[in-house]
Amino acid sequence: MTATEVENEIGRDRRRKEDQRLITGRTRWTDNIVLPGMLHLAMVRSPFAHANITSIDTSAAKAAPNVVTVLTGSDFGEELGVCINAWPITPDQVTPGHSPMPSDRVAFAGEIVAVVVARSAAEARDAAELVDVEYDELPAALDLKKAAADETIAHPDLGTNKSAYWVFDSAEAGTGGSADEAIAKARTDGIVIEREYRQQRLIPAFMEPRSVVVDPTGEQYVMYSATQIPHIVRFALAATTGVPESKIRVIAPDVGGGFGGKLQVTPEEWIAWAVGRRLGKPVKYTETRSESLLSGHHGRDQWQKLTLSAEKDGTVTGFKVELLADLGAYVAIVGGGVPVLGAFMFNAIYKFPAYHFAVQTVLTNKTWTDAYRGAGRPEATYAIERIMDELAVEVGVDPLEIREKNWIKHEEFPFTTVCGLEYDTGNYEAATAKAKEMFGYDALRAEQQQRRDSGDPVQLGIGISTFTEMCGLAPSRVLGTLDYGAGGWEHANVRMTPLGKVEVVTGASAHGQGHETAFSQIVADRLGVPFEDVEVLHGDTQVAPRGLDTYGSRSLVVGGEAVVRAADKVIEKAKPIAAHLLEASIDDIDFAAGRFSVRGTDQGLGIAEIATAVFAAHNLPDGVEPTLDSDAAYDPVNFSFPHGTHLCAMEVDTETGALTMRKYVCVDDIGTIINPLIVAGQVHGGLVQGIAQALWEEAVYDDSGTLVSGSFVDYLLPTAADTITFDIDHTTSPSTTNSLGTKGVGEAGTIASTPAVVNAVVDAVRHFGVNDIQMPCTPERVWRAIRTGGKGGATTEAAMPHFEAEGEGA
Amino acid sequence: MIPAAFDYVAPSSVEEALAALAQYGDEAKIIAGGQSLLPVLRMRLNAPEWIIDLRKIESLRGIRDDGDAIVIGAMTPHSVVGSDPLVQEHAALISKAVGHLADAQIRHRGTFGGALAHADPAGDLGAPVLCLGAEFVIAGSGGTRTVAADDFFIDLFETAIGDDEILTEVRIPKHTGWGAHYEKMVRVAHQWPIVSVAATVRMDGGTIAEARVGFANMGSTALRARGVEEAIAGQPASEDAVRTAAARAAEGTNPPSDLNGDAEYKNHVVGVLTRRALLAAAGS
């Protein structure tokens, strides 16, 4: 039998291994964990955005039933540790110290000032209400632009809100010309488009609230946490709390979504750690949804000032991007690195000759911000894909035409961009052609014209977004040049059990992505073993001792490649043993479909038989270790660059501003697909998160710094009733940067869908003089934009009062 | 997430419930289905010392025909009201509005009387009961009294039900054969309405002989749009006539400004939705 006769696992729509447990409720969420003698924590949080703490009286809380103790920041010394920023983006970055529980001053509403420890969660919460904290309120820096002007200082001791100013200029870098010169030239004989776009503040809103359990009763301290990054948490605990790494075990059990929101080292984890160590008892803290929305890190929150220059025919000559990015009260673990991750993507799929990027990161008295699905790249894609539409309008051509004029042709790959990145493969023409056909582009354009001509109160808009992104974070050397605090490699270990089953250990840490299934498929193909015989282990630093976890669409592209390499090492280790057992020369041994055979004979041994022989070790070649187990750590040489073309049709009720999605088509090129079912799921979910940014979600603060959208009543996640069935497909140009040819899909849908939707909305009402509507495109904003030809104005910063204190039972 | 501690009693008759109310007074809160009360308790926006649960009082449940009216027991779940043939036939506006109320799980637990007693001006039932001229039967220590719909809603979360009283049933005069439509504007499905318009009409050929129009979330209580009603009565169910009448929708409204729209926007939208609701109710 040869490999080609066996059905490849790669490419099959395998049903997920993970699901049996999840659909029957046999789950291991952190909040499910109960340990003997476990105590429960409740946090006391500041209601003020910025205030000095003048006193904290814990006596009443300490006297409450079943309260063990109440602790404040001043009760701890250095063992409390600090929350770290792993990516100071400039050498002179201004970074406020971030205590998990400050004792002197709070810098955002929701910051923890005391922790109550009690025998039950209810009693801890009861007692938390009895902690009496006196505050002396300080002026709060809330508005991003005003904060950038240092009108009010978020951390008075720092003297400024400006944290870091980071610049990339293609002329200085030697990767292109001068954007300023291109713009100056275009002002005389070309086209200059200037826009300012708002990336509103978003909340990741993973469905599982964060939870942490600390068990200090064993020789190792164990932390269970609903985190995306158990390895990084362990590293940071050791680095900041004085406990040796060898004494720390971090476990991410079942984790219910993350989207970047669980890529963090949190005050809650650090406090639980310190309390557990202090008391020598297991402790648990599970946040409420309100706490999650208030204190888990937020995402996006930028102002984007854009200047695009072009020749009169629409050929872009330069692009200048100036960002203000709101860090919130502290510089989070990736923090200011998020806009930097977007810095190399504003040129997108285009051949821009000159590019300038600058970001000013700014401290404010709001919840900290950090990675949220796409991290920097959605912001970049939004900016360029919105402004390319504006250029098309200026030139007077179809927006697809303006893109085609400027994009990299398929025969030009590999292509080095104006940012100096080498795009290995891609075919924008093919993806766009397929999307156009699936969409029925021409018919919808005709309908749009007809509705416009007849003055239909319901207007139709067509939105386009192409995209590419850099996936597979990340080549460690590149991270080093950007001053990131760690590498970007990933680790795998592949073990053969005595009876021929396979255990795969990965340092990636899944939280819904389906690693167990996809990695099983990869290994089943590589080792020629049944899919069912592969067990994927992850998410526990004792089981998977090395790793850099899951984010940035890196698990498959980097982690998957490490698995491939470890599996290949298993085969290489088995080969001399097979030769020895088959009494053949190693040069005559072939491996295919799980079987080592002697070339030109029917002699052979299955890999499981070799595994058993190795276990027995009765008859191994001299000097060969009795193990097939193999490790690999893979450090990518380049990013991967998935791309795609998304088309969206939106209906706009011009009388009310209400929006209805009519059709959504996307054709993505994500390289080789391991499991099309999982890929489709990633795309669907990504699309809705991106669409939700365009239409529904916004974290809004009032002018005293209170988060108004502090529950799911006001932070609007869409439901099944608000979304549609999507038409998705793929073109495939395999990546050349890894042996599987994969490119990464975790963030693709999110990145392209936001501009596609907003472009569609603006396209529907452009004839009213509208050229922008601020996100989220609420009916109110759309209606105002139609009436005034403006951007739709600001939102009233007030919540609906449905859960008032007064009210009869209902 | 965890309510403050309270004591609990589940009386088995209205009399026992009234006695409990009299005993615990201000420190007690009545729970019907609990779908609005429990989130308030869980977020500790309120912490009553006593919860009086009406779930065991069977007499408060059910829908019956009472001649020229139908009577809906206060503890009847929304899901029962929404699918009840009597309601569909004689109070179609209520059937339609209930279908838009919250979600299936909440409709299974939440009750007709509880939602009305909660008196959220953005609730879906206030406008329909105003339109249909419902009467609220309220039990107190001195017996029962009846309050007209127009006198029931007093302010935000405030009704004519006294601290020592219980809403037992709601009488809905039959509007058999009246066309009805409930037009609700939301951004996402699980929201309270930004604006809702309830409209029900008695047609006489192509003419709207009588109309009732009510609004949710256009003031501190549910509202009747009497100006619109007057303007459309006796008019043809035409786009133009309805548009003219609907132009009076914002008379006397005082909508809240919030994340989903300011007062100006809501006052505009209510006119559009009124036109659509009237035309739909008239079947044109």
Add this chain to the structure above:
Amino acid sequence: MTRITLTVDGAQVSDDVEPRLLLVQYLRERLGKTGTVIGCDTSNCGACTVHLNGTSVKSCNVLAVQADGGEVTTVEGLAQDGRLHPVQEAFRECHGLQCGFCTPGMIMQSIDLLNTNPSPSEDEIREGLEGNLCRCTGYHNIVRAVQHAASHGSSTAGATS
């Protein structure tokens, strides 16, 4: 403390509970039925959906004492003799879940929807699930799963009624 007695996933249970204890907390903390989860505090997300006396409810929005005398079915009580409920099977078949946190509530609400409407249209499915939030799937495959279950006769296999 108030004494409650109810049937949960076919087994009779009886406990003294604080009146403030929510049904979901009773299920998770007292009975160890951790398959049912808590996702929010405003009853928007639906992750805690169970069946109480045959219809779906949000168990974070019901006091345990309110369920006294009732019959509760959770996601853990659906599979019979190791055989999955057709709706569970459909969620796996159609990749209707990713992280799986919303899944217990989605499955319980989908079963309720199919109990009342065995052949729903796509719009009816979407509206029937409006009380359940999912952040992973974009709902696309959840809708497919309910359609799949409907066409494979889930209502006749209802483990709860």
